[in-house]
Amino acid sequence: MSDISQNNTSMGWFSAIIRHRSTWPIVALCVILIVDGFISPNFYEIRIVQGRLFGNLIDIMYRAVPTALVAIGMALVIGTKGIDLSVGSIIAICGAVISWRIHAGDTHFVILLYALGAGVMCGVWNGILVAGMGIQPIIATLILMVSGRGVGLLINSLYGGTNPSFESPLLQGLSTGHIWLIPTRLFVAAAVFLGIWLLIRRTALGLFIEAVGGNASSANIAGVNARFITFLAYVICGLCAGWAGVIMTADIHTSDPISVAMYIELDAILAVVIGGASLAGGRIYLGMTIIGALIIQALTTSILISGLRPEYNLVVKAVVVLFVLLLQSANARQAIATIFSRLKR
Amino acid sequence: MKVKTILLGAAVASGLFAASVSAQTIGFSQVGSEGDWRPAFSADMQSTAEEMGIELKFANAQGRQEDQLRAVRAFIAQQVDAIIIAPVVVTGWDQVLQEAKDAGIPVFLADRDVEVDDPSLFVTRISADFNLEGRLAAAWLAAESRGGCNIVELQGTVGSAPAIERNSGFMAVIDQFPAMEIVATQSGEFTTEGGKRVMEAFIKSTDNLDGICAVFAHNDNMQLGAIQAMKEAGLNPGQDVLMISVDYVPAIITAIEAGEANASVELRSAIGQFIYPVVLEYLANPTELEKWIVIPSDLHTAH
Numbered sequence: 039m040s041d042i043s044q045n046n047t048s049m050g051w052f053s054a055i056i057r058h059r060s061t062w063p064i065v066a067l068c069v070i071l072i073v074d075g076f077i078s079p080n081f082y083e084i085r086i087v088q089g090r091l092f093g094n095l096i097d098i099m100y101r102a103v104p105t106a107l108v109a110i111g112m113a114l115v116i117g118t119k120g121i122d123l124s125v126g127s128i129i130a131i132c133g134a135v136i137s138w139r140i141h142a143g144d145t146h147f148v149i150l151l152y153a154l155g156a157g158v159m160c161g162v163w164n165g166i167l168v169a170g171m172g173i174q175p176i177i178a179t180l181i182l183m184v185s186g187r188g189v190g191l192l193i194n195s196l197y198g199g200t201n202p203s204f205e206s207p208l209l210q211g212l213s214t215g216h217i218w219l220i221p222t223r224l225f226v227a228a229a230v231f232l233g234i235w236l237l238i239r240r241t242a243l244g245l246f247i248e249a250v251g252g253n254a255s256s257a258n259i260a261g262v263n264a265r266f267i268t269f270l271a272y273v274i275c276g277l278c279a280g281w282a283g284v285i286m287t288a289d290i291h292t293s294d295p296i297s298v299a300m301y302i303e304l305d306a307i308l309a310v311v312i313g314g315a316s317l318a319g320g321r322i323y324l325g326m327t328i329i330g331a332l333i334i335q336a337l338t339t340s341i342l343i344s345g346l347r348p349e350y351n352l353v354v355k356a357v358v359v360l361f362v363l364l365l366q367s368a369n370a371r372q373a374i375a376t377i378f379s380r381l382k383r
Numbered sequence: 384m385k386v387k388t389i390l391l392g393a394a395v396a397s398g399l400f401a402a403s404v405s406a407q408t409i410g411f412s413q414v415g416s417e418g419d420w421r422p423a424f425s426a427d428m429q430s431t432a433e434e435m436g437i438e439l440k441f442a443n444a445q446g447r448q449e450d451q452l453r454a455v456r457a458f459i460a461q462q463v464d465a466i467i468i469a470p471v472v473v474t475g476w477d478q479v480l481q482e483a484k485d486a487g488i489p490v491f492l493a494d495r496d497v498e499v500d501d502p503s504l505f506v507t508r509i510s511a512d513f514n515l516e517g518r519l520a521a522a523w524l525a526a527e528s529r530g531g532c533n534i535v536e537l538q539g540t541v542g543s544a545p546a547i548e549r550n551s552g553f554m555a556v557i558d559q560f561p562a563m564e565i566v567a568t569q570s571g572e573f574t575t576e577g578g579k580r581v582m583e584a585f586i587k588s589t590d591n592l593d594g595i596c597a598v599f600a601h602n603d604n605m606q607l608g609a610i611q612a613m614k615e616a617g618l619n620p621g622q623d624v625l626m627i628s629v630d631y632v633p634a635i636i637t638a639i640e641a642g643e644a645n646a647s648v649e650l651r652s653a654i655g656q657f658i659y660p661v662v663l664e665y666l667a668n669p670t671e672l673e674k675w676i677v678i679p680s681d682l683h684t685a686h
Contacts, residue, residue: 297572342584342588351541
């Protein structure tokens with residue numbers, strides 16, 4: 039995932055590690071996990087319950103999957119210097135589609151395709167607005183962000199919608215099931231990650247996205263179809279959100295367009311940024327984005343087990359995130375180092 | 384005899400006629416249509432008005448106070464007999480309520496409260512009592528556990544009125560019982576997803592809910608999430624642990640029937656039958672009313 043061990047002999051391995059972009063997020067994740075060990079003595083315990091691994095560490099990976107899936111797509115969009123605020127609404131729409139088609143009696147495998155298709159359609163819509171019509175991404179995706187949950191409610195009302203809960207062995211198998219001892223959704227996330235990693239790193243797509251994000255007009259002059267690349271990034275982001283929608287909807291056994299995945303776009307953007315990318319575009323770090331999602335979920339889980347009053351949750355989260363971002367900022371590190379050296383004098 | 388009957392009939396008929404002519408016109412300004420509960424509340428207000436022969440002017444503010452103020456001013460201009468408001472927010476009402484008072488139109492509040500300097504600006508507030516819901520849940524739990532119970536609580540959105548009131552009502556009752564205690568509490572943001580996530584963490588931090596006798600959730604959605612989390616961890620919600628929540632939505636009814644939940648306090652959406660009689664009574668006979676008329680809560684259990 040990262041190449042910490044690779045060092046530059048002239049700089050010395052220690053300073054190479056400190057300067058490496060992967061170091062600080064991983065340090066932050068470790069610190070959170072170590073603090074958790076003090077909060078809860080049996081934090082690292084992993085048992086086998088109901089035929090699957092069961093424990094806080096598993097929970098963190100398990101719960102991070104939807105954010106990680108959304109963040110993978112978000113990383114591509116941010117790579118093009120864009121942003122997708124509508125991912126939570128896309129999840130809501132996918133959930134409504136799933137519940138609607140299950141009540142209509144379709145085959146569950148077909149429903150999975152419908153749900154992912156709905157995600158892709160949403161991505162196409164965003165892509166047309168951003169790449170086709172040249173609307174600024176934050177505004178273009180705001181449209182679907184605002185309207186998407188309403189669309190979800192309308193889809194729910196197609197079949198009455200008073201009790202949208204459902205059971206689906208296939209979808210719930212993907213979301214809450216397990217293969218051997220490992221939760222299925224980890225395989226889903228790994229597969230999506232691998233697929234997109236191959237797509238952007240084993241083809242020129244990643245390079246093109248970074249070129250477009252770095253400077254769209256130069257990329258165009260160099261022969262990259264900037265509009266098409268941007269469009270494609272939003273479509274892939276829609277597909278990733280669609281997968282997250284399948285996982286989350288099957289998890290709660292119901293379609294809840296008003297509140298499902300509320301603020302997931304913020305967590306996803308945060309994961310991408312913690313992973314070292316810049317909102318100014320031009321960089322994609324998929325692996326570090328996953329670390330970012332794990333940090334956010336580790337934080338959430340620690341707050342839940344800490345016994346802190348719920349009023350403090352968001353404040354604690356904000357403080358820790360600020361701390362992680364400061365660690366990453368070379369300027370902040372330098373300022374702290376200067377203060378320390380002055381104090382020594 | 385025959386003449387008398389005819390006269391009586393005519394009197395009854397004219398009485399009916401008079402009643403239909405003087406049918407009361409009521410303006411109802413609804414805050415919006417979020418969630419499951421509020422659309423049901425709106426639909427009930429409309430159908431109950433029809434049944435009771437009230438001419439209802441319904442305005443949905445879609446969550447915007449300026450729309451709500453505009454709707455109330457429109458009702459004043461149309462000279463309705465009474466105005467019912469389900470407010471978006473608590474502040475900013477003084478001026479428009481004064482306008483209604485100057486026009487001689489009584490204003491009633493449904494559901495949420497307002498903060499005004501002059502309490503005579505509205506007649507009364509008619510709503511359910513979140514605090515009572517909490518007390519009712521705790522009272523049931525106290526009886527069921529014979530006054531001894533370690534409870535985990537799934538709170539609603541931090542700082543929201545239902546979360547604050549359901550918690551304080553619940554605490555007020557369990558404080559009467561030295562052996563009843565909330566051992567863990569967290570916010571599940573009123574969502575199924577939130578309830579499930581919090582319960583998964585609780586299951587680990589309390590060693591599979593060891594020694595826990597009950598789960599109190601501020602709404603059914605979170606409780607449904609908690610039930611799923613417990614089942615996935617191999618626990619038996621409803622049997623090993625008492626499950627009580629608030630709302631009484633269709634999915635919790637199914638869960639109660641399946642023995643996975645034990646009780647739910649109903650948050651009634653069919654409250655037109657409680658609101659209109661107060662309004663009509665006041666129009667017929669304007670007297671000073673209590674500033675808050677509580678709609679009784681109901682508790683549903685498996686048996």
